[in-house]
Amino acid sequence: MNIVSLSVCQQVPPLVNFQTALAMEPFFRHPPKDKAVVILGATGTGKSRLAIDLATSFPPAEIVNSDKMQVYRGLDITTNKVTEEECRGVQHHLLGIADPNSNFTAVDFTRHASSAIDSIVRRDRLPIIAGGSNSYIEALIEDDAAFRLKYECFFLWVDVSLPVLDSFLSKRVDRMIKAGQVDEVRQFFDPAGDYTTGIRRAIGVPEFDEFLRTEATADEGTKKRLLEAAIAKIKANNCSLARRQIQKIHRLYNMWKRNAYRLDATEVFTKSGDDAEELWETHVLAKSQRIVRKFLHNDGPMVPPASAMSSVPLYPQAKQVAMATASH
Template identity: 45%
Template sequence: MGDKKHKVVFVMGCTASGKSKLSVNLAAYFPSEIINSDKIQFYKGLDIITNKITDSERHGVPHHLLGVIEDPEADLTVDDYCRYVEGSIYEIIGRGRLPIIVGGSNNYIEALVENPNTNFHSRFDCCFIWVVVLLPVLYKYIAKRVDQMVEEGLVDEAREMFVPNADYSRGIRRAIGALELDKYFKTEKNGEQLYKDDLLKLAIQEIKDNTCKLASCQFQKLHRLRDELGWKLHQVDATAVFEKSGEEAANEWMNAIVKPSRAIVGDFLEENWSKTNMKRRMRIGVLSALVAVGVGLMVIWIRNGNWNGV
């Protein structure tokens, strides 16, 4: 019998579908660490434009491969990507934790998993979770999210990295939002005011349109991975979440996405998770018993008149 495969979870889906949020939800339940697989988020900078998960949104869960490339002009090749991700996988496994890979660069994820030179399939047992949102619903949310990103400083952030005649086919400048604002920044730099506001509105609309196009391409790619390559993608449908707001949306997210995803990962981990969970419950049980004994002794001590107050 060969060596036992290591377990790896992938959280996949279109841009803005809630992948990062779900990965943190899972990591709060299973002893896990998260690996970014969005190729643009590998680069340092443009945190708003690239929509990197914030420190507060991570809730203390370790995240890997966010902002690790300093040079904005550097190209992240598929081989680079695979080397980065596999290195992080083994680091996390070495700590006895579950690697959760999350991101929307599906071509790179396919290259990682299907690469015949690395035999990923022979070394890792994979669980794929696909957060599904119907595209018309997702498009509406994307438009709102871009507006929110603008309010948070997207334009100012892009301005800081603006360079006339920059190459938008390389490095971090491939991010949606960089090229779209180029004409606006050139006009701004030249001191032209006549059509400046119109150019900004046009650029923001182009960011929305191109993000929707990206989501459509990702949706098609995920279907191809499932239908043509035979990947077993466990679908959790978040459409209803995006049609609600506030507490209703939060409850829907928990019931329709988090709980089913926990069950999927729990079944995937099988015996390993059961043993770990059993040990954890035993430790909690022992600790609870010790606390109960301590409280009981304290009560007896107080009743015997040994408590003088503070």
């Protein structure tokens, strides 16, 4: 019988001992990611205002627009672009940059937004992404692997109950009409224009088509009727848009909820004047500031237990959206 040498059975020492491995471990860790804040919400819920409030709270910060209509030049009233005064000196990117007749796609947005965010971070500033086009945000964060490797995002969702939001959107249309929306769209009107591409897709443009086509020849009664019908359609379309946006936000929230926080701003929209301002400061802005501060400084969990997140249940709102959409 052949005798196997015991040396063959001896354990081969590791190439790197345990202490050396521990010392080398940091070299195998991924570098920390840069951070970005993303503000979600249906049309009219105050996303732009919150973005600017946070940008002035955490200077230096800059805002990247993710609204697919505000990215086009022109129709500032119709697309509800922030004014220079409302910007309060905060630099905005991707606002009014695209040709109004072009088709600025989610791929285009991802390319331009990534470039803008990279530029903001290189200058040691905080990027805040805000806008109502959730397909743009999803394309940037879910479809762009390079972006995910570089950035960690935290999501703030500004939510308002549908009945209250519907009332606000109706009043907002009235304010836009008073501010000169009809004249703005009239100057942009093209009888041969295509309402399926570019800025002409924006709510508040195609609804005026029949009125603008006939106003030169129609009597006053007919013009009044067509104008009122156009305004009513704009209001209905804004409410329908809000429902579609909320449905998509619920889906995205479920994907990103470990790094997301829902802010219930309903009570703010039921008040006016100083009362509304005070509620915005305490119910929306102050909470957002605390959460973003923790996110930026890794100071404990950003998202509190679900029971502390909001006095308004999350999933009944989703059911409310589905029912309202079905009946709309």
